[in-house]
Amino acid sequence: MASSRKITLRSSDGESFEVEEAVAVESQTIKHMIEDDCADNAIPLPNVTSKILAKVIEYCKKHVDASKAEDRVNDEDLKAWDAAFIKVDQVDQATLFDLILAANYLNIKSLLDLTCQTVADMIKGNLFPVRNEWLNFTFSIANRELVLVCLTEWVAHRRLFCS
Amino acid sequence: MYGGSRAAQLVTVPSPSSVKKKMWNSLPLDVLAKIFSFLSPESLARANSACRHWHRCGRGYLLSMGSAVTWKHPPWFVAVPIRSLSGCCYVHNPNSDNWHAVPLDFLADPVRLISPIGGGLILLRSTSTTVHQLALCNPFTRQYKRLPKLNIPRTNPATGIVMLDPSRGASFPAFRVYVAGGMSDAPRGCGTYESTLEAYDSARERWQIIRPMPVEFAVRLTVWTPDESVCCDGVLYWMTSARAYSIMGFEIETNNWHELSVPLADQLEFAALIRHNGRLTLVGGTCSGAVSVWKLREGEVWSLVEEMPRELGSKLLGGKANWGGTKCVGTDGVMCLYRDLGSGMVVWREMKDNGRWEWFWVEGCCSIRGKKVQNFPIRAVLLHPNLAPSHFLN
Numbered sequence: 001m002a003s004s005r006k007i008t009l010r011s012s013d014g015e016s017f018e019v020e021e022a023v024a025v026e027s028q029t030i031k032h033m034i035e036d037d038c039a040d041n042a043i044p045l046p047n048v049t050s051k052i053l054a055k056v057i058e059y060c061k062k063h064v065d066a067s068k069a070e071d072r073v074n075d076e077d078l079k080a081w082d083a084a085f086i087k088v089d090q091v092d093q094a095t096l097f098d099l100i101l102a103a104n105y106l107n108i109k110s111l112l113d114l115t116c117q118t119v120a121d122m123i124k125g126n127l128f129p130v131r132n133e134w135l136n137f138t139f140s141i142a143n144r145e146l147v148l149v150c151l152t153e154w155v156a157h158r159r160l161f162c163s
Numbered sequence: 164m165y166g167g168s169r170a171a172q173l174v175t176v177p178s179p180s181s182v183k184k185k186m187w188n189s190l191p192l193d194v195l196a197k198i199f200s201f202l203s204p205e206s207l208a209r210a211n212s213a214c215r216h217w218h219r220c221g222r223g224y225l226l227s228m229g230s231a232v233t234w235k236h237p238p239w240f241v242a243v244p245i246r247s248l249s250g251c252c253y254v255h256n257p258n259s260d261n262w263h264a265v266p267l268d269f270l271a272d273p274v275r276l277i278s279p280i281g282g283g284l285i286l287l288r289s290t291s292t293t294v295h296q297l298a299l300c301n302p303f304t305r306q307y308k309r310l311p312k313l314n315i316p317r318t319n320p321a322t323g324i325v326m327l328d329p330s331r332g333a334s335f336p337a338f339r340v341y342v343a344g345g346m347s348d349a350p351r352g353c354g355t356y357e358s359t360l361e362a363y364d365s366a367r368e369r370w371q372i373i374r375p376m377p378v379e380f381a382v383r384l385t386v387w388t389p390d391e392s393v394c395c396d397g398v399l400y401w402m403t404s405a406r407a408y409s410i411m412g413f414e415i416e417t418n419n420w421h422e423l424s425v426p427l428a429d430q431l432e433f434a435a436l437i438r439h440n441g442r443l444t445l446v447g448g449t450c451s452g453a454v455s456v457w458k459l460r461e462g463e464v465w466s467l468v469e470e471m472p473r474e475l476g477s478k479l480l481g482g483k484a485n486w487g488g489t490k491c492v493g494t495d496g497v498m499c500l501y502r503d504l505g506s507g508m509v510v511w512r513e514m515k516d517n518g519r520w521e522w523f524w525v526e527g528c529c530s531i532r533g534k535k536v537q538n539f540p541i542r543a544v545l546l547h548p549n550l551a552p553s554h555f556l557n
Contacts, residue, residue, distance in 0.1 A: 116194070116198045120199075120201035123202060128213045
C-alpha cells in the first residue's frame with residue numbers, strides 16, 4: 001500500500017494513540033474494524049488501558065519494522081528483542097496478565113503466543129504453587145492421575161510450595 | 164540430556180509466593196487453553212492442580228484434543244515387556260530424560276502391544292485367547308476396553324490402523340482398525356487361511372466385513388504376521404516380519420492389494436516400516452553393520468535418505484553379532500531404534516529450533532529411583548501422554 005494512513009486508537013482511559021495503518025492492522029480485530037469502515041474517527045478500545053496499549057503498539061511497531069527492513073532483521077535478533085520485551089522483572093505480573101488479555105482481545109497472534117509461552121515457562125518453572133487443598137481434590141477425583149503424579153515427582157514439589 | 168536446547172528462559176525467578184493467584188485464576192478459558200498447549204505432559208499435570216479453574220480448563224482442553232493437535236513437545240517412548248511379567252510398562256520422558264514405571268495392573272488380560280492410536284491411546288491384542296481379540300488402553304488414565312469380537316474369528320491376522328480426520332462434531336478418537344488374513348477354525352479341526360478383511364469403525368463401534376482379499380496376501384500376512392502397519396496417502400502398508408522382507412499395500416478406497424519390494428531385501432537383518440514426515444519410510448540394518456533409512460518416492464522408488472552414525476550403531480548392537488531383535492518406531496518428527504529395556508536406544512529427531520535432524524543416544528532403563536529394573540525384551544510405541552480419561556474407553 002503506497003500511502004500509509006494514520007489510525008487513531010483510543011484507550012479505555014481516554015488517551016489517543018496515532019499509529020500507521022500497517023502497525024494497527026497487526027491486530028486482526030482492528031483490521032476488521034477498518035475493513036468494516038468503523039475507523040473514520042478514533043477506534044475505541046474499551047478493554048485496553050493506555051499503559052498496555054502503549055506496550056502493544058511498541059511491540060507491533062517493532063514487528064512491522066522488522067519485516068519490512070531493507071536488510072531483513074535477523075530472526076535471532078527479533079527473538080532477543082521479544083525476550084527483552086517480555087522479561088518478567090521488567091514487566092511485572094499484572095502487566096503480563098493485561099498484555100495477554102489485550103493480545104487476545106486485539107487478536108495479535110504473535111504477541112499472544114509470546115505471552116502465553118512466558119506463562120507456560122512460569123508453570124514449567126514451578127512458579128504457580130499447588131494449593132494444598134487442591135492436592136486432595138486432585139487425588140480424590142482422579143485416582144487415575146495418581147499414576148502421573150508419581151511420574152512427575154510432584155509430591156516433592158508439593159512439599160516445597162504448599163505451606 | 165537430549166530434548167533440544169532449553170529455550171532461552173524468558174522468565175527470571177520471582178518467588179512462588181509472589182505469584183498473584185487470584186489474578187491468574189481468572190484467565191479466560193481460551194487463553195488458558197493456549198497456554199496449556201505449550202506445556203509438556205508433566206507440566207500440564209502441575210497446571211491442572213494449581214486451582215479449580217485451571218483444573219477445569221486442563222481437563223476440558225485435554226478432552227477436546229484430537230490427533231489434529233500439533234504437538235510442541237516430543238512424544239514419550241512407552242515400552243511394554245513382550246511377556247508381561249512385571250505388570251508395568253516403562254515410559255521415557257524425553258523432556259527430562261527419565262524413565263518411569265507405569266503399572267498395568269488395571270489390564271483385564273495379558274496383552275501384546277500393537278500400535279498407538281492418536282490421543283494417547285494404544286491398541287493391544289489380548290493374549291489370553293489365541294483367537295484375535297483387540298483392546299484399547301491408556302496407561303496414564305488406567306483405562307482398558309476390549310473391542311467387540313470379530314465377525315469371523317481367526318488367529319494371527321495382520322492388524323492395521325487408520326486415523327480418520329475428525330469430522331465436525333464427531334467425538335474423538337476417530338479411527339478405523341483393519342484386520343486381514345489369519346487362520347480360521349474350519350470344521351474337523353483343520354484351519355484354513357481366512358481371506359477376508361474386516362474393519363472396525365470407532366464411530367459405529369462394530370466390525371464390518373469388507374470384500375475378500377487375494378489369498379496369497381492372506382497367506383503371507385498370516386505366516387509372517389506383521390506387528391505394525393503404516394498408513395500413508397490412503398494406503399495401509401504391512402511388512403513381513405522376517406527375511407526376505409517384502410511389503411504389502413492395501414488401498415483403502417479401492418480395496419486393491421499390491422506388493423512393494425524392499426531395498427536390500429535379502430541383506431537386511433532387521434527392517435521396519437515407519438511414517439516419517441508423512442511418507443512411507445523403511446529403516447533397516449544390514450549385515451555390514453550399517454543402519455539405513457529409505458523413503459518411498461513417486462513411482463514407488465526407494466531412495467536412501469540417511470544412515471545412522473556408525474558409533475551409535477555399535478552402541479546399539481552392544482557387542483552382538485547381528486541386528487536380530489532390533490526394532491524401530493517412528494512418527495512424524497522422531498524415530499527410535501531399540502532392542503531391550505536396558506540396552507538403550509538411538510533416537511533421530513527433528514530439532515525444534517532449526518528444523519535439522521540430529522542423532523542421539525538415550526540410556527536404557529536399568530533402574531528407577533534407585534531400584535534395579537530387570538532387562539526384558541520389549542515392544543514400544545511413541546505417543547503423547549493423555550491425562551484426560553476418555554469417554555470412549557468407559
